[in-house]
Amino acid sequence: MAINELESLGLDPENLRGQGYDNGANMKGKNIGVQNLILEKYPRAFFVPCSNHSLNLVVNEAAAASGATVSFFSLVEEIYKFLSGSSNRWDIMKSHITTASTLAPKNLCTTRWSSRIAAMKPLRLNLGKIIAALDEIENSTAFKDKVRYEAGAIIDKIDYPFVCAVCMWYDVLSHVNIASKALQSIDSDLQAAVLCLGSTKFFLEEYRSTGPEKVFSEATEICESMEIEVVFTNSRKRVAVGREINSEESFQNDFIDVVLNVAINAVEERFVALEKHNSTFSFLYKFDDFDQNRRNGNLLKSCKQLQVTLSKGEECDIDVDELISEMTVVAELVKHRHLVRVIDILNGIKSSGMENLVPNAVIAYRIFLTSPVSVATAERTFSKLKITKNYLRNSMSQDRLNGLATISIEHEIADSIQYEDIIDEFAASKARKVSFY
Structure with a gap:
């Protein structure tokens, strides 16, 4: 199908010198994936995995690493849904957060991992104000008892382990977000991608050893400022006969280390192909020992x-x-x-x-x-389809949709075109009147 589409556009598949997709199994599969089927027929069309989709999957795998991480993001989502559930609650939240447009609670999106850093930033920087808004709702007689109870229940869930998780995820997602933006740059190439991803892997490995101490220190400072008890729910945890570990060590082992280990393993697994491909071309820019x-x-x-x-x-x-x-x-x-x-x-x-x-x-x-x-930049063009094919154009043909989508995507080129000449040419070709002079 892909080869037929290329040929219909007048492109010779023999000139393929690379192919890139997201990291779905049906696309990148080594046996029956699209990249392998094309590679068997056109061996010079080597496969390069999309680095941005790899980061997406790395973060998603880390977020689902354990029940504790799933529970954490469920509470993050619960905070947003409760405050945005009515205009009155949202107004109270905005009265406590003056920069509500940028630092208000955000929704989590399953397809856009960058929404996680957008949701984490308000909790890291404005957690005290969010709790104050929830407290005002809980103590306000203007709301029903059910709403007041829900506000109090959310406040009770915001404890020291939750604040520790916020601090850890904020640090990790902030670094990954910077790496993702660098990879999405129009000037990004294989050399820059490998360096960027290498720095991300180094950060995760370094954070695994130095991050917990920083997390506990920042979380303690935040909790003390908001009068939240600096204590874990389970004070002791028995792991073996004759040996016990304290709750802080348990949280580090069961939450922080689990998340970071999954992220590091995912980085190593998904970027092997990219690093291998880069090693083939690295002599083109490494001249130190030429x-x-x-x-x-x-x-x-x-x-x-x-x-x-x-x-x-x-x-x-x-x-x-x-x-x-x-x-x-x-x-x-x-x-x-x-x-x-x-x-x-x-x-x-x-x-x-x-x-x-x-x-x-x-x-x-x-x-x-x-x-x-x-290929993340190219995939953003799919959002143009929602703009182009709305309910008013529901019966649009595929050819017309492709044409309008192309004009919308390449709007800079379209703006430079003189439409008067095109209209005149179209009118002349469709004219039914016959000129006898």
Whole structure:
């Protein structure tokens, strides 16, 4: 189906040099997934997993790591639903939070993991004001007894372990949110993605050892300011005969470590393919030990590995011997101009007029830069369908829907088009009157 669609658009599938999808099993499957079926027929269309969808799945897996994490996010959702359940309750909340538009409780979304950081920020920065709003509702005679009871029940659930969980999730999601925004940048490439994801993995591993102490310290300070008792519900937990651990250690083992371990394992599992693919192209931008790699044969080995990746039968996009000589020229350019990013190296080759001198290197750089690091930006275009095909256009044909969606997505190009000329051309082609002069 995908190949047929490409051919209908006049695109030759033989020119495929990469394919990227979300991390669903039907797309990325090694045996019967779409990427494998295409790869069997077009071996140069190597698969690059979407880094943004990987982050999405990492966070979702960590959020469902245990019953404690599921219970925590259920309470976060309960707070939002209760306060937004009526305009009167929401007005009381806004009277306590002056910046309600940005720091009011937010709803959790199952398909947009970024909603979790949006929901966590108000709880981390305005938890005291949210509790004050709930307390006012509980003590107000303007509300029914059921509503007042629900407000009091939510307040009782906001205890020291809940505050600890808020502090931990806020730190983790804040870092992941920054990494996700960097990966969604229009300038992001495979080099930047690997560095960004590597820093995320390092942060999670570092936070696993240093984070608990920071969490307990911040949670204690917050609870003391709001007069919440700094104590865990279960003061002691027996784990083995003759050995007991305190509640703080139990919370760290059963909640913090579980979440971080699941997140770290998910990162390692989902980014293996991305790191492996990057290793094939890494010699294109790592020039620190270029002379040594050239002498000991590592450069030749890397070029041959790239040749295998870009080969189909006897056809190959590059010539190994020529590429080695060309990389020597590129190395001098990089050293002279102090270039670091791959896009800067390619632009440096073009600005120096060296494109015809290093054609194999240019091909390698272009393929590297066009590797589909993320498909999240492309998937956002699906939201245009809801705008285009509403209840007034419910009977719209598929061709018309595709045309209108394309105009909406490429609105910058559409704005530059002179519609008068198109209208005149359309009117002339549809004119039924015959001119006899």
